[in-house]
Amino acid sequence: xxxxxxxxxxxxxxxxxxxxxxxxxxxxxxxxxxxxxxxxxxxxxxxxxxxxxxxxxxxxxxxxxxxxxxxxxxxxxxxxxxxxxxxxxxxxxxxxxxxxxxxxxxxxxxxxxxxxxxxxxxxxxxxxxxxxxxxxxxxxxxxxxxxxxxxxxxxxxxxxxxxxxxxxxxxxxxxxxxxxxxxxxxxxxxxxxxxxxxxxxxxxxxxxxxxxx
Amino acid sequence: xxxxxxxxxxxxxxxxxxxxxxxxxxxxxxxxxxxxxxxxxxxxxxxxxxxxxxxxxxxxxxxxxxxxxxxxxxxxxxxxxxxxxxxxxxxxxxxxxxxxxxxxxxxxxxxxxxxxxxxxxxxxxxxxxxxxxxxxxxxxxxxxxxxxxxxxxxxxxxxxxxxxxxxxxxxxxxxxxxxxxxxxxxxxxxxxxxxxxxxxxxxxxxxxxxxxx
DNA sequence: GTTTAATTTAAACGTTTGTTTAATTTTGGG
DNA sequence: CCCAAAATTAAACAAACGTTTAAATTAAAC
Numbered sequence: 001x002x003x004x005x006x007x008x009x010x011x012x013x014x015x016x017x018x019x020x021x022x023x024x025x026x027x028x029x030x031x032x033x034x035x036x037x038x039x040x041x042x043x044x045x046x047x048x049x050x051x052x053x054x055x056x057x058x059x060x061x062x063x064x065x066x067x068x069x070x071x072x073x074x075x076x077x078x079x080x081x082x083x084x085x086x087x088x089x090x091x092x093x094x095x096x097x098x099x100x101x102x103x104x105x106x107x108x109x110x111x112x113x114x115x116x117x118x119x120x121x122x123x124x125x126x127x128x129x130x131x132x133x134x135x136x137x138x139x140x141x142x143x144x145x146x147x148x149x150x151x152x153x154x155x156x157x158x159x160x161x162x163x164x165x166x167x168x169x170x171x172x173x174x175x176x177x178x179x180x181x182x183x184x185x186x187x188x189x190x191x192x193x194x195x196x197x198x199x200x201x202x203x204x205x206x207x208x209x210x211x212x213x
Numbered sequence: 214x215x216x217x218x219x220x221x222x223x224x225x226x227x228x229x230x231x232x233x234x235x236x237x238x239x240x241x242x243x244x245x246x247x248x249x250x251x252x253x254x255x256x257x258x259x260x261x262x263x264x265x266x267x268x269x270x271x272x273x274x275x276x277x278x279x280x281x282x283x284x285x286x287x288x289x290x291x292x293x294x295x296x297x298x299x300x301x302x303x304x305x306x307x308x309x310x311x312x313x314x315x316x317x318x319x320x321x322x323x324x325x326x327x328x329x330x331x332x333x334x335x336x337x338x339x340x341x342x343x344x345x346x347x348x349x350x351x352x353x354x355x356x357x358x359x360x361x362x363x364x365x366x367x368x369x370x371x372x373x374x375x376x377x378x379x380x381x382x383x384x385x386x387x388x389x390x391x392x393x394x395x396x397x398x399x400x401x402x403x404x405x406x407x408x409x410x411x412x413x414x415x416x417x418x419x420x421x422x423x424x425x426x
Numbered sequence: 427g428t429t430t431a432a433t434t435t436a437a438a439c440g441t442t443t444g445t446t447t448a449a450t451t452t453t454g455g456g
Numbered sequence: 457c458c459c460a461a462a463a464t465t466a467a468a469c470a471a472a473c474g475t476t477t478a479a480a481t482t483a484a485a486c
Binding site: 022023111128155 | 235236237240340374382412419421
């Protein structure tokens with residue numbers, strides 16, 4: 001038994017579940033799959049979490065995060081310009097998504113489901129709060145006559161859409177960019193650098209009031 | 214029995230399967246669910262398609278389309294400027310995705326799956342060819358000194374990411390934009406107009422060589 | 427009208443699913 | 457050392473799954 005398993009079996013199961021849910025989907029993963037890969041007895045999952053559904057809830061609660069606080073602090077900051085804040089936001093989200101790409105896949109799957117569930121509602125409400133907070137950053141830039149009157153919601157959709165696209169369709173984009181897709185780690189590293197340049201440049205051009213037509 | 218069912222039972226099953234796969238995922242939909250909603254006997258699905266997997270294949274073959282031809286024709290066109298072509302591409306994809314949003318959800322799900330399958334490979338290869346063709350449009354604009362030296366792949370990722378985000382997370386964005394989410398049709402209509410303006414403006418600013426730093 | 431093929435049906439097939447049980451082992455405080 | 461609580465186990469549970477069967481019905485051809 002490895003060290004990580006000994007330290008906290010519950011956390012180990014969560015980690016394995018995260019991997020399998022991301023790779024094969026919630027419905028595409030059986031509790032037996034999780035138990036086997038985690039090297040624990042099947043019944044341990046019910047013992048720790050109660051049910052498969054509650055295992056997912058536990059995962060979301062464990063991973064969902066501190067993001068809102070980071071954006072709020074950014075908003076309060078008086079010394080940074082709106083341009084600086086945009087750059088910081090881009091950097092923050094690239095790092096966040098690249099470090100949690102598995103969890104991000106699960107989130108995408110979950111709030112795309114039609115049937116509503118407590119988990120889905122939780123995820124959406126968290127995401128909503130974060131987006132409302134980011135809106136303020138852009139609104140501030142517009143008030144200060146730095147940013148153009150862009151479609152704020154769709155501008156955010158473009159940023160998150162780009163990130164989601166690159167992470168969730170790594171298969172496609174690694175091939176398209178001729179990056180070795182067998183090594184996930186280098187893909188994400190190379191991609192992080194390119195994403196930062198691309199998103200910052202695109203937003204600079206898109207938001208700049210001087211480019212407004 | 215409605216008219217459409219009478220005309221072609223096979224097509225009716227495909228349509229119902231498309232809806233359920235989009236709403237609940239492939240693994241989240243049972244063949245019994247499909248049979249019940251389509252008002253056909255359970256065994257008819259095996260009879261027509263052979264298996265659940267082959268039903269999905271049949272769906273992809275039926276819906277996957279004529280897109281490549283459209284882009285190729287656009288590329289050949291000598292009278293349109295690269296700027297015109299970008300606008301046309303945006304309009305084309307918005308309409309395509311909004312008219313086939315259910316199928317688009319299924320595609321997203323499928324090529325996000327880790328385990329490779331013939332269907333997944335088919336989808337990726339089609340998408341690859343289309344993206345390679347779009348690359349040419351941008352490359353042409355760059356050759357003619359109209360477009361800046363942007364990250365072509367990530368620029369495409371931004372466009373498709375925006376569309377995917379808006380369609381797959383309609384739940385989130387309809388709420389964020391305070392659009393009535395109960396009426397899917399009006400959501401997609403309003404969103405189409407906003408998407409067109411947003412994407413065209415953003416690409417205009419992003420691609421314009423005059424905004425290059 | 428008879429016959430052959432295509433379609434449709436209800437029932438059953440064997441697996442796999444999530445979950446629970448009841449017995450066993452391990453753990454830690456008195 | 458003992459013993460109650462916690463952790464772990466193998467086995468079993470009923471329900472749902474994708475698929476197949478064999479009989480019944482409908483359609484088409486001659």
